[in-house]
Amino acid sequence: MNRPTDEEIIAYVDDALPGDARAAFEARMAEDPTLVEEVARHRDTVAHVRAAYPEGEEKSFDTQALAALGLGGAEVVDIAAARDMRGARKGSRLIWSGAIAAALVGGILIGRITTPTADMVAARQGQLMAAASLEKALNDQPDGSAGAITIGMSFRTNGGYCRTFLRDGYAGLGCRERGGWTLPALVKSRAAEPHSVDFRLAGGDFPPALMAEVDARIVGAPLSSAEVDRARRAQWQ
Amino acid sequence: MSDFRRQLIAVLPRLHRLARTIVRNGQDCDDLFQKTIQRVLERKAQWEPGSRLDLWAARIMKNIWLDEVRMRGRWSRLVQPIPEQDFLSDGGMAAEDIERQIEGRRVRALTEALPEEQRLAVKLVLLNELSYAEAAEVLEIPEGTLTSRLARGRVALTRMIAEGRP
Numbered sequence: 035m036n037r038p039t040d041e042e043i044i045a046y047v048d049d050a051l052p053g054d055a056r057a058a059f060e061a062r063m064a065e066d067p068t069l070v071e072e073v074a075r076h077r078d079t080v081a082h083v084r085a086a087y088p089e090g091e092e093k094s095f096d097t098q099a100l101a102a103l104g105l106g107g108a109e110v111v112d113i114a115a116a117r118d119m120r121g122a123r124k125g126s127r128l129i130w131s132g133a134i135a136a137a138l139v140g141g142i143l144i145g146r147i148t149t150p151t152a153d154m155v156a157a158r159q160g161q162l163m164a165a166a167s168l169e170k171a172l173n174d175q176p177d178g179s180a181g182a183i184t185i186g187m188s189f190r191t192n193g194g195y196c197r198t199f200l201r202d203g204y205a206g207l208g209c210r211e212r213g214g215w216t217l218p219a220l221v222k223s224r225a226a227e228p229h230s231v232d233f234r235l236a237g238g239d240f241p242p243a244l245m246a247e248v249d250a251r252i253v254g255a256p257l258s259s260a261e262v263d264r265a266r267r268a269q270w271q
Numbered sequence: 272m273s274d275f276r277r278q279l280i281a282v283l284p285r286l287h288r289l290a291r292t293i294v295r296n297g298q299d300c301d302d303l304f305q306k307t308i309q310r311v312l313e314r315k316a317q318w319e320p321g322s323r324l325d326l327w328a329a330r331i332m333k334n335i336w337l338d339e340v341r342m343r344g345r346w347s348r349l350v351q352p353i354p355e356q357d358f359l360s361d362g363g364m365a366a367e368d369i370e371r372q373i374e375g376r377r378v379r380a381l382t383e384a385l386p387e388e389q390r391l392a393v394k395l396v397l398l399n400e401l402s403y404a405e406a407a408e409v410l411e412i413p414e415g416t417l418t419s420r421l422a423r424g425r426v427a428l429t430r431m432i433a434e435g436r437p
Contacts, residue, residue: 040422048396050403079429083397085371086378093287095280103308105280242342 038062038069047076154201155217164208164215172197172208172215173270177262187256188265189248195270196251198244205244209251210270219247275315275324279308282325289329292394293336295383303339307332329409333391340387381431389424392417 038046038059045051046059063069100106156165164172171183177197179185186198186205196209196218208215221244257265286307290300311318311328318327385393388410395406407417 040426041418044422044425045403045418048403075429075433076425079425079432080397082374082378082432083382083393083428086375086382087292087394087398090291092284095283100280103283103305104312105276105283105308 037066043069043072043076047073047080154204155220158212158214161212162217162220164217168199168201168208169215171199174266176259176266177257187248188262189252189256190254191251192253195257195265196248198248205241207244207247207251219244274320275318278324279311279328282328283308285325286328286332289332289395289399292398293332293391303332303336306335310335323408326405326408330411333409333411337387377435378428378432381428381435385424385427389420389427392420393424393428396421 042051042055042059046056051059063073095103097106154165154168156163163169168183171181171185175181175183175185177185177187182201184200186200188195188197191209194210196207197215199206199208204220206220207218209218221241287300287304290304290307294300294303307328310331314331318324382393383390391410392406395401395409396403399406401409403414403417403421406421407414410417412420
């Protein structure tokens with residue numbers, strides 16, 4: 035008799051073998067102690083995986099939750115309207131610093147520049163720059179440090195350094211230029227809002243639009259924490 | 272209330288649980304869940320009454336997820352792994368509870384590191400308790416392909432779990 039395949043062993047452990055195949059498998063086990071051990075190891079894996087992912091409470095859906103999903107009591111559900119609302123809430127609205135945006139995406143017209151938070155940015159010679167608390171955070175905070183401003187990662191570009199950050203519902207990119215930090219990209223994103231799970235996981239979860247900007251500039255790998263520390267002490271020169 | 276909507280509401284908890292299974296460990300599953308419901312409502316004319324609404328919706332969820340995975344794949348070299356909580360506090364916990372937590376974290380890391388097709392097969396069957404036929408239907412693959420992915424994932428996990436033991 036051939037030794038059962040991995041598929042058969044797994045199906046036996048999962049109780050997914052049809053009756054006759056199951057009986058044949060058990061007959062085989064009676065003769066082969068190594069097969070018994072293998073089944074035991076696979077059962078152990080199942081127990082480990084299930085224990086590693088506690089079930090948690092089942093989510094319940096009250097009237098409000100149903101309405102938010104477009105499943106409210108009203109018979110007519112306007113999906114387009116629901117989607118617009120959702121887009122507005124979640125939206126990744128790109129706000130660009132004019133000159134750089136033109137250089138980057140030439141030809142594509144991007145909406146007017148809005149200043150998100152006065153104590154975070156300043157305009158200097160038509161350029162959006164980090165100011166006050168944001169400038170300080172970009173200068174001083176290590177990667178992954180969370181506070182009012184969270185710094186994501188730092189990396190080298192052809193001309194210097196850039197760092198990603200999150201603050202007050204914005205995810206952005208700061209690049210060291212002209213003795214300060216220019217802001218070539220700022221993205222309004224739910225992911226950057228405090229209290230969202232994404233925010234707590236901020237090390238990795240920046241909006242794709244911002245990651246595209248990083249991708250376009252990065253030279254080599256992101257800086258290690260030691261490299262960040264050296265760059266910081268050298269004032270990002 | 273339409274029959275479709277009533278049936279969909281009845282399977283929402285199951286779909287939410289599925290979203291928790293499909294996303295990578297620690298990620299926000301609500302976004303995947305909401306996108307799925309939105310698309311289900313948009314496409315409800317395509318659903319065949321009498322067929323399993325939960326499996327149909329689950330396929331839609333799987334496709335949204337795989338699109339997302341492909342999109343994120345482009346930046347994957349820039350994205351650090353999602354951190355688990357950085358430290359464990361004993362918080363009065365017994366030593367064996369701490370050990371259990373550490374082991375749970377290790378097993379999650381190993382499971383999440385499986386190739387995506389194996390990861391989905393393993394998690395759908397072990398954590399969502401879908402039958403092989405149901406899991407194959409959700410993943411839109413023949414049952415033989417499902418069992419092969421499942422076996423490869425489980426054999427790899429069993430080996431890795433044993434290797435890391437003291």
